[in-house]
Amino acid sequence: MNMTSQSLAETKDIAREFVSHLSPRENGATVVALIGDLGAGKTAFSQAVGEALGVRDPIQSPTFLIEKIYEIENAPWQHLIHIDAYRLEDERELKLLGWETIAARRENLILVEWADKIPGLLPPDAIRVRMTGIDETTRTIDFA
Numbered sequence: 001m002n003m004t005s006q007s008l009a010e011t012k013d014i015a016r017e018f019v020s021h022l023s024p025r026e027n028g029a030t031v032v033a034l035i036g037d038l039g040a041g042k043t044a045f046s047q048a049v050g051e052a053l054g055v056r057d058p059i060q061s062p063t064f065l066i067e068k069i070y071e072i073e074n075a076p077w078q079h080l081i082h083i084d085a086y087r088l089e090d091e092r093e094l095k096l097l098g099w100e101t102i103a104a105r106r107e108n109l110i111l112v113e114w115a116d117k118i119p120g121l122l123p124p125d126a127i128r129v130r131m132t133g134i135d136e137t138t139r140t141i142d143f144a
Contacts, residue, residue, distance in 0.1 A: 005139045011041045014141055015048035018129075022109070024076050025125065029108035033115030033122050036131035041139045042113040045131065046082055049111060055080055061113060067097055078107040085114040091121050 005011040024030055032049075034042040043061040050059040055070045061084050070080040081102055088094055099121055102108050115122060130142040 001143045003141045003143075004134075005041070005141060007137050008041075008044055011044050011139055011141070012048035012051075015045040016052040018143070019049045019052045022076075022127075024106050024109075027106070028123060029081075029103050029105055029110050030077065031103065031110045031112065031123055031126040033126045033128045034111060034113045034131065035116045035128060037133060040131040040133045041141075042131055045129065045141075046111045046113065049109075050080055050082070053077070053080055053109070066094070072109075077109040079105075079109070081108055081110045083110065083112045085112060085117040088114075088117055091118045094118055094121060 003014055005014055022030060034045060036042050046061075047059045050070060053072050053075045055072060057070060059070070059082060066084060066087065068082045070082070072078060072080055083094070085094065102110065103121070103123065112118065112122070115126070115128070128144045130144070132140045134140060
């Protein structure tokens with residue numbers, strides 16, 4: 001599915017609608033691979049997903065932390081795990097942070113920004129969201 005957003009508000013609406021249709025996977029975490037250039041809207045999308053799930057803490061891109069875990073109440077998952085793979089040199093670094101453990105847990109929803117940097121770690125059923133900036137406010141968002 002391909003959508004076009006004309007504003008930050010529309011991108012957030014698309015993200016909220018997207019997460020409303022997700023459900024936990026039978027085996028392992030639900031992984032959403034966010035792919036796109038700098039400024040394409042990956043963090044805004046992640047923030048809207050968090051807001052829709054009732055995350056109370058501000059969601060910022062964990063570029064320097066790599067990973068941030070948020071507790072979720074009254075949602076299909078117990079944790080929203082937000083990962084920014086931008087600074088990773090290779091997939092091994094994410095493995096050292098416990099990727100295999102968090103990816104194996106059904107109660108986790110994992111959003112991975114810059115997921116194209118860790119293709120070998122993404123499960124086959126990861127949902128890929130490719131975001132492309134067209135101009136200052138317009139984005140295309142492709143779901144696969």
